[in-house]
Amino acid sequence: xxxxxxxxxxxxxxxxxxxxxxxxxxxxxxxxxxxxxxxxxxxxxxxxxxxxxxxxxxxxxxxxxxxxxxxxxxxxxxxxxxxxxxxxxxxxxxxxxxxxxxxxxxxxxxxxxxxxxxxxxxxxxxxxxxxxxxxxxxxxxxxxxxxxxxxxxxxxxxxxxxxxxxxxxxxxxxxxxxxxxxxxxxxxxxxxxxxxx
Numbered sequence: 001x002x003x004x005x006x007x008x009x010x011x012x013x014x015x016x017x018x019x020x021x022x023x024x025x026x027x028x029x030x031x032x033x034x035x036x037x038x039x040x041x042x043x044x045x046x047x048x049x050x051x052x053x054x055x056x057x058x059x060x061x062x063x064x065x066x067x068x069x070x071x072x073x074x075x076x077x078x079x080x081x082x083x084x085x086x087x088x089x090x091x092x093x094x095x096x097x098x099x100x101x102x103x104x105x106x107x108x109x110x111x112x113x114x115x116x117x118x119x120x121x122x123x124x125x126x127x128x129x130x131x132x133x134x135x136x137x138x139x140x141x142x143x144x145x146x147x148x149x150x151x152x153x154x155x156x157x158x159x160x161x162x163x164x165x166x167x168x169x170x171x172x173x174x175x176x177x178x179x180x181x182x183x184x185x186x187x188x189x190x191x192x193x194x195x196x197x
Contacts, residue, residue, distance in 0.1 A: 003028065003041065003048055005055040009080045011039065012100060018135075020098040024049060024091065046093045053087065053094040065094065074101075084139075102140060105147040111140060121148040 008028050012020045017030035027041040044052075056075060057065070065071040069089035076082050082101040087094050108118050120128050128145070130138050142159070149157055 003044065003052065005052050006077070006080075008052075009077055009083065009098075009100075012098075013080050018100060020096075020100070022049060022052060022096040022098070024093070024095060046091075049094055049096075053096070056085065057087075065089075099139075102143070105143050106140065108144060108148075111137065111144060113141065113144065117141070117145065118148055121145050122152055 008020060008022070011028075012030050015030060015032060017032050019031035021029040021031075021036070022044060023029070024044055024046055026043050027038050028044065029036055029038045031037075053065075057071070057073075061071055061073060065087060071087040072085065074082060074084045080100070081103045084099045084101065086097045086099075088096075108115075120126075130141055130145070132138050146157065146159065
């Protein structure tokens with residue numbers, strides 16, 4: 001069986017996987033209810049991983065990967081939805097970790113968020129940081145917060161998340177690497193700090 005990115009993505013969505021890992025020497029691996037499970041099929045080899053990489057990246061992505069040996073971006077795939085991709089160089093070729101984004105914005109109750117989180121989305125101004133290790137729900141929480149802020153009539157909302165949360169049409173999302181460089185972002189944050197003091 002020849003692996004295609006679409007086949008892997010749709011299989012992961014069908015099985016309810018949260019993550020996909022594409023590494024050399026094993027078939028694609030899904031994270032299902034927190035457990036890593038390889039799926040049946042041919043092990044991935046270096047040429048297959050390069051072909052899968054080429055299926056989802058732009059020329060600009062290739063330039064960044066060739067220069068920095070790593071790459072993070074998000075995409076939308078018809079029939080699958082949004083997903084985030086982290087590509088890294090291993091033994092001279094790309095390997096990938098893919099996080100499938102949820103297709104709906106869940107409520108604060110569904111997420112088990114304390115009431116203060118929703119209260120933060122009603123403030124007229126301020127800075128909110130959402131931090132934590134991989135897989136604890138930062139993006140899911142941000143999606144809720146952006147949706148809630150926009151629903152409550154936010155006039156201006158800037159996110160510094162890469163890739164950006166959902167609702168790009170109702171918020172001003174600045175994507176690191178597209179809207180600004182990391183250097184400009186740091187300069188902006190430093191200038192804002194000086195103004196606040």
